[in-house]
Amino acid sequence: MKQAPENPARRANLREVAALAGVSLSTASRVLSGSYPISGATREKVVGAMRELGYSESRTRRREATRTIGVIVPDVRSSLVSGVTAGIDAAAAENGRICTIFPTEGDLDRERDIVRLAARQRELDALVFVGGMQRVDDYSERLGDYLTMLEDVDARLVLCARPGDTGTHPAALRVGYDNEGGAFAIASYLTSKGHRQIAWVGGYRNQSTTEGRVLGVRRALASHGLELEAVYTDEFQPNVNRRVRPVDLTYANTRRLLEEHPEVTGIVANSDFHAVEVVRALHDAGVDVPGDISVVGYDDNEVAVQVRPNLTTVHLPVFDLGWEAARLAVEKPLPGMPGSTIELGTHVVVRDSVAPPRA
């Protein structure tokens, strides 16, 4: 165990608790929230560190929270979004802020109404925009309008877990992750196991998260002189009809893939959620995973260890992304200055859904 801070009278924060316990910030928060299974040993370490640092006691010396951090999310049911939001909320609580979440359902008019409403509230530290963005021509202009509204009330705009935003909005703060790098790494893992015929399934081709991931896979394959055998994505059509989105046809797409590309031995899915559907479709077609076809996901969310086989995937630090976004909201570094942009890493988590292709 590391040493406790020297001045015990100072209010300890959760990051210090995690460091002392030798666990991640996310694990420490999970012990606090009690909403995930944690081993008894880990829990003891965290609770011990909290006692040592007087963490829970410091929580009782509270003042009324009145300042808020607003969070704009496309969909409350997305595990990426709820993980990030949990991180924002935990950091908000640490800093005596109230976290307010606004779902947009991907409706840009609604998003604008929300920003206008939020900017009218007093004591708003920042609006945090969570998750990938649609490729819409005027989105850059929209963000410019939002920034103006927020500046009027001295609030910041933070883009969080939003691949593809770089350089377009110098006045925004940013917390990103290596979206393309994660895809590069997991595709490289597949090739290292001997896979040469690889396909992509899931996501929206005009959404920045999917776009970056497909790019990462293509780069990894290109370094072996390979190309993606096939790409099965849907199109998000905000301007045709912003409410009717093409549904997730992952299951059907996987069945099509089996017919159209029988040579494929490895599938990269857009997310763990998509990977689960791919595996279901393969099982239902009598295809063994990973015996016949290997499947990898992205995000490393809960479902990855709940399904069989457990999914090999890319770990995304969702909780930490949210935590850092809330920190930027509170600390308000100047946009463009050091510390105003944070990039977190991703890494491959090897589990049971990949095997070498059959000879």
Place this chain on the structure above:
Amino acid sequence: MKQAPENPARRANLREVAALAGVSLSTASRVLSGSYPISGATREKVVGAMRELGYSESRTRRREATRTIGVIVPDVRSSLVSGVTAGIDAAAAENGRICTIFPTEGDLDRERDIVRLAARQRELDALVFVGGMQRVDDYSERLGDYLTMLEDVDARLVLCARPGDTGTHPAALRVGYDNEGGAFAIASYLTSKGHRQIAWVGGYRNQSTTEGRVLGVRRALASHGLELEAVYTDEFQPNVNRRVRPVDLTYANTRRLLEEHPEVTGIVANSDFHAVEVVRALHDAGVDVPGDISVVGYDDNEVAVQVRPNLTTVHLPVFDLGWEAARLAVEKPLPGMPGSTIELGTHVVVRDSVAPPRA
């Protein structure tokens, strides 16, 4: 297909679209949100009904949304909570409202700050409290305070998916579900398959949702002259330390159960989430599900069909609960009058995690 409404100029709502398409409200919303896999045929039906009713077109004749529905949730990562919230948000959008979600992490001081803050906002229709409540002595008084604050700004208080609240707060509006009845039904299903040695695993014994479910199981067994062999729950301790909750020891509890009660052939888990952990623990101990031990869940969330075996469980209409709560928020029936309390049913969904006990 049912007939379209007579006056096509009137703005069609999603409920009418669902009725015309012959699908549930929840399915229609999933087609809209695109965040769940839906079969192509179902999608076609819903989109066809939208076109016929001019649904999406009516969405473009919008006014700026300024009124809000506030939603108080314990945890954004809970599937029950996110399902209910999605329903609230969809109905809010239908009615030109913005949905604002406030997570409390089960911290009652934070909850009070949030209510105070929300009540200071202009144009608040209602605060909806989602999910089970802790058994705290003064909670009834707290709710009374909240009601006073909200009355001052002419906003309502709606209790949603919160078992055990009945009768305590006559001024609140309510949308509930038959929590105890669902547990009664699923336990009866186990006994109908021949199970006589049944145990309970998961949840907090001092939380109203778990409390009601255990009661329902006990009632079902009592009608056969049976009792629960064992109950493995944790304790939520808000007054000792409201931030450090006992972690979910479902996995460890299941292993203990195997040692302490080898006679058990059926396990009722507090939720699907808990059931997944029970099944994991059993598998890891070399116990086959449902061959050796049958397991049932509660909630019927996504994970129930993602794991193997698919879980037999109690279906909870989470989306509809949220939808109805938002409707009460907008329509504001008088508390205590007809229509101010809505109770939705639950039912057993039979899948693959139950078999007769070995002879």
